[in-house]
Amino acid sequence: YNRNLELLTGDLQGWLADGQVPVVMMSSDIKARGLADSLQSRNLNAAFVKEGALLRPGRITVISGELTAGFRFWNENWLLLTENDIFGMQKKRRLHTKNSGAQLQYFSEIKAGDYVVHSVHGIGRYIGVENVLVDGVHRDYLLLAYAGDDKLYVPVEQVGMLHKYVGNEGQAPRLSKMGGADWKRVQSKARAAITELAEELLRLYAQRKIVPGHAFAEDTEWQRDFEERFPYEETPDQLKAIAEIKADMEKPEPMDRLLCGDVGYGKTEVAIRAAFKAVMDGKQVAVMVPTTVLAQQHFMTFKERMQPFGVKVEMVSRFCTPREQKRILNDLENGQVDVLIGTHRLLQQDVLFPDLGLLVIDEEQRFGVAQKEKIKRWKTGVDVLTLSATPIPRTLHLALVNGRDMSVIESPPEERLPVETYVAEYNPGMIKEALEREMRRGGRIYYVHNRVLGLENIAADLRSLVPGINIRIAHGQMSEDMLEDAMIAFYEGSCDVLLSTSIIENGLDVPLANTIIIDGAENFGLSQLYQMRGRVGRSSRLAYAYFVYKRNRALSEVAEKRLQAIRDFTELGAGFKIAMRDLEIRGAGNLLGAQQHGHIAGVGFAAYCDMLERTIRKLKDGVEDGIPEPDPVLEISVDGYIPDDYIADPRYKLELYRRFAGLDYGEKDDLLDEIIDRFGEPPEEVEVLWRVACLRALCRLLHIRGISVKPGELRITFAENAAIDPNALMQLISEQQQYMNFKSGAQAQLIFRTVKLKTDSLTWLEKNLPRLAFD
The missing domain is CATH 3.90.1150.50 (Transcription-repair-coupling factor, D7 domain)
Incomplete structure (x- = not known):
């Protein structure tokens, strides 16, 4: 602080001697008064000004305000300095938006033509909003069409009785007949099956609660110091998630929490704090990620944050030599490694944690069935934190019905803009324009194709479109050194385009990469498309995403729905909605096995979830009637x-x-x-x-x-x-x-x-x- 003040004093004296009028802005009145006093004690004419003239020749004016960077007009005789200019980047202020729980309302987003479920009358088709004159009063009603020519006008205040129908993919449901017994019979059957399922879920949930776990101690002074060093201000959602995770960790039963947050929304920082808390209590932490590239990125981030506190962070992946891996695993077994980051390599028998306290799983949907089974056995009695931008539907479903705990981060980073998204047939002119526009502003481009064999041909096409373009190729079949070399070249800016397979789905954070072109977009899953779009738009620049498919080719219904979804959900924080839409496209029937399949299709997924949640609450709390109090x-x-x-x-x-x-x-x-x-x-x-x-x-x-x-x-x-x-x-x-x-x-x-x-x-x-x- 004193060194910065000395440099500032010298600069201010020089400006005053040149006839300049300096204005210094601090982030609060208290800081502004303090700086004015400090400058006065150094024999400078400085004054804190709350109101009145700012520019007075020969005086340094100190004010308070929220600007983060100063400026000067060269044809004027005054200049502005800010707190950041003097003392370096302080904690960034974010624009906080109130979290209204919108992440769980996807099933309420109904548009004309959608099938809906009315809790009393069953499955109908939503026609739209109609204004009706009744007894001399104009009111809006929601119009639903049922079997035959039946129509139902629902008062708008009863909109909560409607859910969007989500059933089996590609199958239109049969419309209910108003006043008929069919809907009651379907509900009754579903309710019986749901009660059975709820008892099973509660049994599994109770078993997990019975297994003894480690109750972590409350935060230490070191924890508070560690968290203060985070260079940004946490969003309200981040703080809430951190508080929920810490509360879980301090309980004697093992934690099993899903942390949902969009790409770049600060999930990693939440995980880092949980890991640091575990290490402060003498426990080891395992961080499991789906790709080597993501392991490398996490390793750099964890190490940078934790090293100043003496925490030993290591990584095992194919970027490490066998000799390095042996040394790291030996240190791990001897308790000398606090945090180990790796891919499913962590599941192998030679990886031995003598005192594992926390397992962090990033992007769970990218692991295979066999790996998940191993993880399940491995995590008994250990606190588990799962991070995901688009949780797989089964995980999402269990979280929705309280089978596991869930935290959601919705607040976007400050200055973040939604990605400009285009879905179109392949067009060389469009590709050329996209490449040249990004290169003109000094940025870099991801170009993704799903087949390794086609990459060289695409590289040749791109070079003919834009002569002189520098392209590097990256795919999973390359040697470790070549892959790492390509990634680093792209990261450091010595190439314009990284031409790759979906290996970049969970890749390096490259703020200057703000255009992505996904060729053959119809061949990728929805969450994959969403993750890849998340590679761009990680700075304050406007980013572009192009999802292109083959010309003159009829898309399958599923592919069309996926591309429509990626086009629909361009707003910040759409990951949760993407997961919901994925659930809709893939169908809900395979979530809980064949026994529940027909019941989900019969009543719709949202109504099914609602019934299951109520049944669980009824069984858990011993309340006889799970039906909520009627609305006034x-x-x-x-x-x-x-x-x-x-x-x-x-x-x-x-x-x-x-x-x-x-x-x-x-x-x-x-x-x-x-x-x-x-x-x-x-x-x-x-x-x-x-x-x-x-x-x-x-x-x-x-x-x-x-x-x-x-x-x-x-x-x-x-x-x-x-x-x-x-x-x-x-x-x-x-x-x-x-x-x-x-x-x-x-x-x-x-x-x-x-x-x-x-x-x-x-x-x-x-x-x-x-x-x-x-x-």
Whole structure:
């Protein structure tokens, strides 16, 4: 600090002598005042300025602000320095977005033409949103078509009763007949099978809890110091995931947690902290990755973070010589290696951990069945943390129904932009333009093809398209030295294009590589396509991804769905949705064996999950009825809907209706602010819709069953477990005793004769219902 201050003093004296006017920006008022005092003690004319003129000749002005880099206009006589310019990069500030749990709502993303499951009426087809005039009031309804000519108009506040139908791939479900017994019979059969499955899952879950594990100690001072050295500010999701993992590690039973986070969203840092915690408690850590390239990357990252604290990190992979491997494994067996990183090489018999405490598995879906079985045997009694951007459907399913614990990181890194994605037939002109554009801005390009034999021909084609282009080839059949040489050449920038197989799926983090072309995209799996797109866009530059398929070739239905999904999900943090779509494309029936196959197809995967989760909760908690309390019914005749001239897109309408239906009372103002930000000032109809949604959310809090407003009468029905303050209720009744009376009983009711009501019923309820809550 003092050295930096000395250099700053010299620079400031020079600028003042040249007639320049320096302004110094610190990240807080406290730091700004402190710097001004330090400069004054060094005989410089410096002042902390909160308000007023910043530029005063002969004076150094110190202010507070959020800029991360200074600047100077050469035709002006002033300049700005920031805290980062003086003291180096401080912790980066990220723009935090509130996590609204959207990662689990993929099955609610319904568009016209989709099959849906209504919890009462069964499987229908969603037609769209229709505005209907009923008793002089305009309301929006969701229109569903059922077997025959049956139609169902669902009030928008009941949107929570709908799930998107996900069943077997390529098979359209049979539409239910409204009011028929078929749907009840299908549900009944599924419920019986689900109860059996839930008992089995709970048995497995309980067995895992019974196996003794190691209860790690609470964080040490070293842990806090280690975490402070992370050069960025953690996102809220990262902090939440870290807290959940540490809490699991401190329990006496073994941890089994899935950490879901998009490519480059900070999963590795979470794993590093868990590994450091294990090492601080005297345990060893194994980090298993699917590829040698990823092992090398993790080795560099773990070593850089942990070495200053004396933690011994080693790696075994085919990049190591047999002699090096022997030395490392010998040190491991003697307890001299704290963290060992490697591919499935770690599963071989000569790898012996005398005191393994934590196993980290990165990209679980890339391991084969045999390897997973070995891992399963190996991890008994050991804490396990699995990292994945696109978890395989079975893993995802078990996490969704509480078979294992899951943390999700959704917050994107600051300044990250979504990748510009194109899906098209192969076109030499498009490829040439993509290559030349990236080269013009000094960047590098990944070009992926799924067959080793075709790589040399593609290299020749690319050289003819762009003469002088520098291309290196990389694939798994090359020798270790040649592969490493190609990777390093690309990383360091001595070649323009890395032409490879999908070996780069989990590869080096190359911030300057911001274009990827995937040739023969129809031949890759959805999660593979997504992972490969994640190789680019890892900086603040706009990145491009081209998914090209053969010309004049008919795509299979599955390939078409995959490419459509990769085109649909371009937003940041789409990994979770990709996993959900993968589940839909591959079909849900093979998740839990043939016994469950028909039941999943019969009721749809989302409804199946919902039933299974409720059954598990019922068995686990001993609650007789797993059915949640019904939503409050509000019968208030007001014009509340979303007009087409405010929001035309039916998908956004449906999303907003879902948000209104599930509104939390404490977040009502946040939702209104978001609506204004996204769509502009709402018309009266939307404002009324929001007011009714707030009232419904309050009724949930107070356990009010329903509110009915009729000419001359307002009736409030309370649930048995109503959470209202009896004193406040008595006060309200005494104020209106001529017009109000209270009926006690199983469903108590407050009845108000509104003949003398000076305001409308909605305004009266908004004013008086909050009074009934306990302080």
